[in-house]
Amino acid sequence: MPEEEAARREAQGSGGAPDADAQLLDRLRQGDEDAFRELLREQGPFLMRLVMMHVPSRGVAEEVVADTWEAVLNGLDRFEGRSSLRTWIASIALNKARTRGKREGRIVPFALLRRRYEEGGGPAVDPDRFQGRRGERPGWWASPPVAWEEPERQLEAAETRDVMLRAIRDLPPRQREVITLRDLLGWESDEVCNALDLTETNQRVLLHRARSKVRAAVEEYLEPKAEEASR
């Protein structure tokens, strides 16, 4: 390997995988059980959430997670540390979840509608909610959002959380993956781009569609009366 190539890889490695990753990797490769326990504690919860968002049931999710760990172990010696450990594990899990999701018929009823919205198509907000060209102020709100009552409390309630998670599960796959990693799991955008092989712009477009739809689902849940009143 030419020197520059080695240096480039080195630089990428240190950028993506911090020292902590490298140390943990060494210990894992030596068969250190405590290291694996640490890895499970660190990555297990996020992995479970990530997979749960993409498959129909907890049972299936546990199988996918187990498969993922198996693949992680089998790939450990070949892992070059060019991305962080977490990014690498997430991309393995997503690949498995995608395959599994398809096989389980996760691609739900509105396949046709869904395809239309695939990869960030469609407006963020229903166009009917804005004034038309003949309106007093074209393009401005016709039925504006209504304030939610006690939003902090309501948004933390278990029912609202279910509404949000359901809305995410109903998103097209790419949007679902991006919002899960960014907003549910709190990853930075460059890490998400890395794990999903997206450009920053593309990632942001997908994220925006996804967020807009989740907000709309919350709105519909918290403000059903406002909806009716505007008709």
Add this chain to the structure above:
Amino acid sequence: MSPRTNQMLTCREMVELVSDYLEGRLDDPDRERFEEHVAECDACTLYIEQMRMTIAALGHIPTETVSAEAERELLDAFRDWSSTRS
């Protein structure tokens, strides 16, 4: 003459830009136009606030837990793995 008025973003355009704004991805002139609209439009102010709150609420949903049983099985798998390679 007021070129600003012609350039005023509509609410419909605003809702498409919220994530770019929140992610700090609007360049200065666009951000100014965005904020100019916000200053004038309570509905968009509320919309952006609701987006912010929704994003924050998503971040507060606890991650899943790994069951003790699953952890035990994974540790067994790790032992198998390390014993086959040494």
